[in-house]
Amino acid sequence: MACERRSFLKAAAAAGLAAAAAPCRGAGQAAEEASEFPVKPARHFVALPEKRVRCELCPRKCEVADRERGYCGVRENRGGDYTTLVWGRACSLNIDPIEKKPLFHFLPGATALSVATAGCNMECKFCQNWEISQFRPEQIAASFMPPARLAELAAARGAPAIAYTYSEPVVFFEYMYDAAVAGNARKIKSVMISNGYILEPALAELCDVLAAVKIDLKGFTEKFYKEYTKGELAPVLAALKYVAKRRVWLEIVVLLIPSLNDGAAELTEMCAWIAGELGPDTPLHFSRYHPMYKLKNIPPTPLQSLERAHAVAKKAGLNYVYLGNVAGHEAESTYCPQCGKAVITRYGYRVDARALTDGKCAGCGAPVPGVWE
Amino acid sequence: MNIFPGKVVAARDAKLRGADGAVRPPRLADLLAKALRRLGEAGDTRAFWSRIVKPGAKVGLKVNCLAGARLSTTPQLVRAVVASLAEAGVPAGDIVVWDRTARELKAAGLTSQATGAGCRGTDEAGGYETAIASSGEVGSCLARILTRDIGVLINIGVLKDHDLSGVSIGMKNLYGVIHNPNKYHDNACDPYVADVANLPVVRAKLALTIADGTLAQCHGGPAFSPAHAWEYDGILVGTDPVALDRVGCEIIERRRKARGLPSLAEAKRWPKWLATAASYGLGEADLARVKVLEEGDGM
Numbered sequence: 001m002a003c004e005r006r007s008f009l010k011a012a013a014a015a016g017l018a019a020a021a022a023p024c025r026g027a028g029q030a031a032e033e034a035s036e037f038p039v040k041p042a043r044h045f046v047a048l049p050e051k052r053v054r055c056e057l058c059p060r061k062c063e064v065a066d067r068e069r070g071y072c073g074v075r076e077n078r079g080g081d082y083t084t085l086v087w088g089r090a091c092s093l094n095i096d097p098i099e100k101k102p103l104f105h106f107l108p109g110a111t112a113l114s115v116a117t118a119g120c121n122m123e124c125k126f127c128q129n130w131e132i133s134q135f136r137p138e139q140i141a142a143s144f145m146p147p148a149r150l151a152e153l154a155a156a157r158g159a160p161a162i163a164y165t166y167s168e169p170v171v172f173f174e175y176m177y178d179a180a181v182a183g184n185a186r187k188i189k190s191v192m193i194s195n196g197y198i199l200e201p202a203l204a205e206l207c208d209v210l211a212a213v214k215i216d217l218k219g220f221t222e223k224f225y226k227e228y229t230k231g232e233l234a235p236v237l238a239a240l241k242y243v244a245k246r247r248v249w250l251e252i253v254v255l256l257i258p259s260l261n262d263g264a265a266e267l268t269e270m271c272a273w274i275a276g277e278l279g280p281d282t283p284l285h286f287s288r289y290h291p292m293y294k295l296k297n298i299p300p301t302p303l304q305s306l307e308r309a310h311a312v313a314k315k316a317g318l319n320y321v322y323l324g325n326v327a328g329h330e331a332e333s334t335y336c337p338q339c340g341k342a343v344i345t346r347y348g349y350r351v352d353a354r355a356l357t358d359g360k361c362a363g364c365g366a367p368v369p370g371v372w373e
Numbered sequence: 374m375n376i377f378p379g380k381v382v383a384a385r386d387a388k389l390r391g392a393d394g395a396v397r398p399p400r401l402a403d404l405l406a407k408a409l410r411r412l413g414e415a416g417d418t419r420a421f422w423s424r425i426v427k428p429g430a431k432v433g434l435k436v437n438c439l440a441g442a443r444l445s446t447t448p449q450l451v452r453a454v455v456a457s458l459a460e461a462g463v464p465a466g467d468i469v470v471w472d473r474t475a476r477e478l479k480a481a482g483l484t485s486q487a488t489g490a491g492c493r494g495t496d497e498a499g500g501y502e503t504a505i506a507s508s509g510e511v512g513s514c515l516a517r518i519l520t521r522d523i524g525v526l527i528n529i530g531v532l533k534d535h536d537l538s539g540v541s542i543g544m545k546n547l548y549g550v551i552h553n554p555n556k557y558h559d560n561a562c563d564p565y566v567a568d569v570a571n572l573p574v575v576r577a578k579l580a581l582t583i584a585d586g587t588l589a590q591c592h593g594g595p596a597f598s599p600a601h602a603w604e605y606d607g608i609l610v611g612t613d614p615v616a617l618d619r620v621g622c623e624i625i626e627r628r629r630k631a632r633g634l635p636s637l638a639e640a641k642r643w644p645k646w647l648a649t650a651a652s653y654g655l656g657e658a659d660l661a662r663v664k665v666l667e668e669g670d671g672m
């Protein structure tokens with residue numbers, strides 16, 4: 001069904017990637033034959049008695065019996081061997097501006113070859129990409145796109161980065177890791193756009209090969225996480241701290257949902273935590289929510305809510321606070337915390353970084369943290 | 374469409390298998406016929422089916438073939454159901470044998486040649502609806518075979534243990550109608566199994582549940598575990614999906630006890646969803662209130 005709304009062919013063609021796309025066979029036919037895609041051994045699991053396994057990739061730690069899959073629907077126990085069904089199984093492939101991820105302190109104005117597979121280890125009621133994240137691999141059209149081919153394609157398209165995005169890259173860990181290694185060999189950087197719901201050993205391996213991570217911090221209470229994402233807050237905070245410690249470039253996005261996660265006290269606590277634990281230079285993006293998936297009874301976030309959140313974050317001492325999904329707003333741009341000069345101006349995905357020279361403010365020379373080349 | 378609430382027929386035949394150990398199709402067909410007549414208190418199966426399938430209705434037989442050829446709904450039982458429906462005037466062309474994928478059906482031996490009716494996977498027959506259907510905690514896209522192609526759903530699962538839901542007999546097999554079953558295995562599948570069974574379209578179309586216990590399994594499910602499978606040589610039949618699963622649980626529990634295995638409750642996977650389903654009015658979860666009609670060699 002996702003084939004109808006998120007046509008792989010259409011997306012790939014729009015990005016000039018038709019050569020990489022497989023025919024979409026639509027909902028009326030078998031989405032894929034098993035033989036088209038390799039089934040690879042999963043990493044980060046332990047074997048249990050009676051051919052069961054425990055997946056230790058994410059905090060859910062699914063215990064999976066033979067012939068069953070974990071919560072994410074993309075990792076399957078086959079006779080006691082745990083496997084990933086999505087290695088190389090790209091269901092979305094586009095060339096996107098890096099700002100769309102959003103990453104604002106990472107190669108501004110660059111493009112990223114953006115790839116996804118089916119599956120997610122959460123189920124956010126407001127998921128914007130549920131047509132791929134909440135489906136099983138065999139239920140949606142996909143094309144075989146092995147890691148080396150991804151790197152080759154990024155290079156051919158002049159994209160300096162590969163972004164693992166749209167659905168939840170944690171669940172396609174093996175594919176992402178191998179693609180990042182292949183990209184690094186060609187000097188193509190890799191960025192993970194994630195919910196941060198991952199255990200440290202797996203995250204540590206990723207931090208060896210990734211150049212940047214964007215994590216969606218979905219709220220700041222366990223209650224919100226439990227009720228609206230089916231995940232937990234604490235492991236996400238642990239992942240944020242770990243990435244910050246590893247000095248992999250980190251940005252955070254908070255999708256503000258009116259009345260659910262935009263309370264002043266919650267935001268104040270969240271921003272204080274970010275400033276204190278991750279540092280005041282951690283870019284924080286507040287993004288506008290639109291009704292979607294299972295959360296359709298709440299109207300889009302009003303601009304005032306976003307601006308209120310922006311003020312709270314600034315008050316908490318965060319230096320780089322942005323508003324998303326509000327093209328043309330001044331809070332789309334990057335300002336030097338020393339002199340206030342706009343060092344990177346943005347209008348939607350149009351970017352002007354001429355006031356940033358060698359990672360420094362052209363006005364006062366203060367360094368602006370990020371990955372600039 | 375719970376026409377016979379609280380009633381379950383447990384039918385067994387100690388001579389179901391021939392000298393070669395294989396199920397003898399005529400005896401299985403006979404066992405099924407007896408069970409249907411008993412359930413409907415009908416003189417013949419035709420009379421029984423006339424209460425279940427209205428003339429011209431398309432019938433979907435939802436099988437369970439997750440475990441492959443060795444522990445799936447058997448082609449022999451499906452063939453017997455198709456033949457019985459045919460006798461009652463439901464042509465094979467109006468019947469579809471169905472599960473999630475064509476590949477799994479084929480691997481379980483569920484072909485049109487083996488069953489006498491067309492066998493189709495959701496993946497090759499329209500996929501899933503684009504809209505989300507909600508029921509309690511469940512929100513899913515439903516198989517179009519269920520929503521569009523059939524008017525009557527006959528659920529033919531397997532009498533077996535399940536490591537998360539406790540058992541997978543009838544109601545758990547309905548996870549095969551939703552696109553995202555992997556999201557609903559927490560908390561021993563409670564309330565999710567009940568919520569799926571309580572989807573309005575499922576409630577409206579589910580007319581009969583049959584548990585295939587020719588080979589049953591008391592532990593190690595849902596995959597095939599030879600050490601825990603046994604030739605129960607029987608079937609359960611009922612229109613009350615809760616009562617049928619409750620009786621199936623009892624059979625599995627007895628076998629577990631005989632084998633020295635902990636009870637499902639001790640194993641922390643008692644199917645709490647049975648009580649939840651009963652609270653929704655889907656059927657009877659209290660075994661003391663279920664009328665078990667024993668047929669042949671009984672339960």
Ligand code: SF4
Nearest residue numbers: 055058061062070072
């Ligand atoms: S990655 Fe998937 S299978 Fe592994 S623990 Fe997380 S949800 Fe479960």
